[in-house]
Amino acid sequence: MTTSPVPAPEEWRDALEHTLESFDEAGGHRVLSRVFEQLGVEDALSLVVLPYLHEVGERWSAGSIGVAQEHFASNVLRSRLSVLMGADESPHGPLAVLACMPGERHEFGLMATAIVLSRLGWRTSYLGANTPTAELAVAARTLRPEAVVVAAHRATAFAAHAPALRRVARSTAVHLAAGGATDEVAALCHATRLDGGPVWAARALHEAYGEARADTGTDLGTDLVEDTPA
Structure with a gap:
């Protein structure tokens, strides 16, 4: 049995663009779940999520998307990252x-x-x-x-x-x-x-x-x- 190859980071970013900039919150969360599962948290952040957010800002600055799309995508990602911030916290760490x-x-x-x-x-x-x-x-x-x-x-x-x-x-x-x-x-x-x-x-x-x-x-x-x- 063959397994499907893991999409490249740019493919994940394209998937986020397709879902979040179409106001598809559920679809965006499905993509994010797969990204974090397949890449791990650190690589998902550095290779997909943060570069995608930069691209969103660039598209908004260029006028290719509207403020509603930029706000929607940002808010979905902010909610996702907020959940992750305390998920693995140690009660006795620095x-x-x-x-x-x-x-x-x-x-x-x-x-x-x-x-x-x-x-x-x-x-x-x-x-x-x-x-x-x-x-x-x-x-x-x-x-x-x-x-x-x-x-x-x-x-x-x-x-x-x-x-x-x-x-x-x-x-x-x-x-x-x-x-x-x-x-x-x-x-x-x-x-x-x-x-x-x-x-x-x-x-x-x-x-x-x-x-x-x-x-x-x-x-x-x-x-x-x-x-x-x-």
Whole structure:
């Protein structure tokens, strides 16, 4: 008996385009179920879901689809990723607080990072898009996480709030993610830059935490805060 070959990532993305951009929610969820089952969560996110969301944005910007189609596809995927975020969370793992910077509404990459962290044994507190830095600071003081991960697609979004991020970094390791994270702005914010895409960023943070615990027996929050003077 022969088995059918697994579709290539672009074929999965085409299937999502066909269903979600035709307002077929049930069909979209069927495609997503098959994608996650056949590729696994990490590859499904990095090869299919996140590239598809980028393509949706490009089509909307070009005027080839309407805002209703873009919103519908985004909302279906947001609901699916929200379910995955806490599905594999360990009750005793290290805690990460994740938030998008003020004005940053592109949250899917950060959601993917939260999902992968949870699969690596972390607990996550996800604050979402467009989070005021004052509220981020409250969450960090209250929860005392091992790490804070903030995302933005423009370096200026980090730079504009560098003083607030430096205050958070006095007690908690701050990590910058997404396209706006550069070495220069990380130094300005007394933070660490997470390289690569959302899945890779989660793995890098997990590895850094493991190395810090193995080397010193102390928490990531104190080991990875950079010593740049205020």
